[in-house]
Amino acid sequence: MCRIAGIIGNKWSKAEVEDGLQRMCDAMQKGGPDGFGYQTLPELNLAFGHRRLSLIDLSENGKQPMAYGKHLWITFNGEIYNYQELKADLISKGFTFQNQTDTEVILAGYEAYGTDFFKELKGMFAFALVDQKARQTFLVRDEIGIKPLYYYSQSNELYFASEVKAFKALDPNWKENKDWPIYFLSFGFVPEPYTTLDGVYNLAKGHFLTWDHAKQQCKTQQFSGNYPNAEQTTQPEAIKQTETNLDKAVKRHLIADAPIGVFLSGGIDSSLLSIIANEQNAQTITTVSINFNEPEFSEQSYQQIIAEQIGSEHISYTVTANDFEQNIAQIFQDMDQPSNDGINSWFVNKVAKENGLKAVLSGIGADELFGGYPSFKRHELIKKLKKLPRFLLKSAKHLPNDKLKRISFLAYKNPIGEYLFLRGFYTPNVVGKLLGISEKQVTKLLSSYPTHEELELLNAEDRIAWFECNIYMQNQLLKDTDYMSMAHGIEVRVPFLDQDVVTGAKQLPTNKRFNQQPKSLLIEAYRNLLPEAIWNRPKKGFTFPFQHWFGSYQPMLNTNHYQNNPQALRLLKQFKDNKLHWSKLFAVYQVFYHARQK
Structure with a gap:
């Protein structure tokens, strides 16, 4: 890499x-x-x-x-x-x-x-x-x-x-893309093909x-990448095919002449990779985990189950609020573009680097391909809401709850509105107030965002999977993982995104690929190896205690930072009252931070 x-x-x-x-x-x-x-x-x-x-x-x-x-x-x-x-x-x-x-x-x-x-x-x-x-x-x-x-x-x-950042190094006067703050406040990232720089x-x-x-x-x-046609298959065949493809993928991803390990969060995806890697590799596998003093965020007990089962050389590091305060300035410097979801990746790669690793396997892609997110249960809700009159959908922007406000995105004729309903940050009326531009300008930009024609051929969970893979994973997870890992000279490999695994999953009929239980196909394929304690529990994402830590991060809490913008100050107050998720204020903070750097 x-x-x-x-x-x-x-x-x-x-x-x-x-x-x-x-x-x-x-x-x-x-x-x-x-x-x-x-x-x-x-x-x-x-x-x-x-x-x-x-x-x-x-x-x-x-x-x-x-x-x-x-x-x-x-x-x-x-x-x-x-x-x-x-x-x-x-x-x-x-x-x-x-x-x-x-x-x-x-x-x-x-x-x-x-x-x-x-x-x-x-x-x-x-x-x-x-x-x-x-x-x-x-x-x-x-x-x-x-x-x-x-x-x-x-x-x-x-x-x-x-x-x-290399373009800015080539020419320090390179102009900014004037639209990036609109995309960032709406999506929570700057979506491809756009960047923060003009052209x-x-x-x-x-x-x-x-x-x-x-x-x-x-x-x-x-040259490649179209959505393959579904092929009829039985459930046992689907399970066997998934197992075969993933086993081969992990084996391929372990090829290296330098030390390689596995990120072990304690969830299904990283646990599976650790188990398969252990079977594929004659040497002892190194597993790397992050934990916290705050017990509600710690997955240590689940990590330990897998580490003991495979006898890995297990590295566990407890990230504290002090670690966050000491490193947040460096994390900002290491961001290639503004992001709301790269800090956790920065820390786990730091631990890998400090323990002599050069490459690490990550479970990115499993949730998106095999229905691991709550969004996969919301396709019926989207269909029902889109039957409402457009004027009624548009009026949802006035509702008090942020999640309800996002119903207004379903008024878009562009299917990107469905994604923004599922995962969007701020609605156009709020974005306009934050940036001092018209709501109409924001709406026009978002509703013209380019999506692929293949999306129109998909429905139900396959449609949600397209959004999760091509919008969320593409622009948030993969982008953040790339620059936060490379900030430490670590290569992150993603076996679930091996071409054969991806193609095999997409070729499965919807009812075989997605079932009532999230990622049931993966669970069934490895039921004999994956402990029930790992898969038979509520899903818990790899998250940090950021709500608490950012609550003490003075630069973000300083009212002067927001240039007397009434909307930004309202959001700051909501965060201080614990009525706003940290990531939403962090997004606003970054936009104003970049404005101050000009």
Whole structure:
């Protein structure tokens, strides 16, 4: 896992390009602490940069940017889990290799099959590959969207990087995207493809961008990622298929030449990964857990059940309010974009780093794929509410309760209104007051948010799963996990998002994939291994005592911070009266914090 950057264009001198590339990579140094490299190709006005985190082939052979032959170069962030199978095929066709990396396999695979090879890659990846013969550069992002790849293309220029902050490092005067505060206060994050910077976008997952050096133009194409058609199967077959796919995925995700562990929260997902990893690995598994002095948030007893069952080397750290106060300033600096849900990830990765790990498995994706959230029970409620007259739905914004206010989102013709009803933060009338703009402006922006046409073909739980995977997980969980883990030089791997696991789950009929009990398919597949104490209890998310801790965080409680904005001050009072969730005030705090930094 690494950080990548690049500059294509002729407006700067070679020295200016090299200096700019260095600044971009330095801004992402934490995500690639094991080395820096760059390659310039003046005849193409191109420069690739790379910061390395070594996990496979730790020698200098894995250094990037990497060449293949005399005309291919790549700068690559990620892991290709099926690279050994792909390599065997390429060797049988006469291709030779100089090292043991998955990086070189991408280069040889492109040489053999061109851009068709991209869809053969199974893993998490974002890379730039230049073909000097064809005078083309490709930016490529994995079909699940696990790794980010940001780019700017305008005026015969193309810039790209693994983090948004790299663009700001390239040009400190880079303009902000004026709409990001609207998205952030509405969603709780800045949703793809948008970012906080003007003209900087996240490349869509399962797509590649082609830059034509002759025409100095780009186009984007999809290579993978459509929702597969459901296949008829029996429940026993569905259970067996799920077990087979997940077992293989965990085995693939354990491939590394550096220490690897498992995040163990005590829930179903992380417990399963720990158990399967223990069965797949001959060595003792390392499990990493976070706990709290506040007993209502502690999952220690459940973590201990699994750690003892598999005999893992168990690392448990108690995060205190003092830890929070001492580190919150650093956490703010490590955020690539504003977020309401990355602090917990920052701490657990810090513990992993301090205990010598370089890669850790995480249970992200199980809830979204197998119906683990309460939202999966609300599809019937959405259908009923949407039958109400639109004027009545719109009027819900005046209701006193925040959850009831969100009914107003169902008046949108755009299906994004359904997601905002389920997980939205503030309604447009509140956002408008916070930002000093019209409610109509907010509504227009949100109701025109682009969603995929495949969503219209789905109904019931499959529709909810689409929202949870493509909006919430994509923009909140994966994005936060990426930059908060890389802030500590840790690679987080997500076996539940292995391409075979995802495709297998999506191909199941709705009634086989989702049942009355959340994640029943996973439970049935591993009933003989997973203790009942883990799965037969109320769902409890991996949460911190933030309501209490932020209640003592003076910068957020300071009325001067909110620039005499009446709506913000009302929300601050609600929080102080314990009538507002910490995350909602934290979102407002971040918007005003960024406004003060301009």
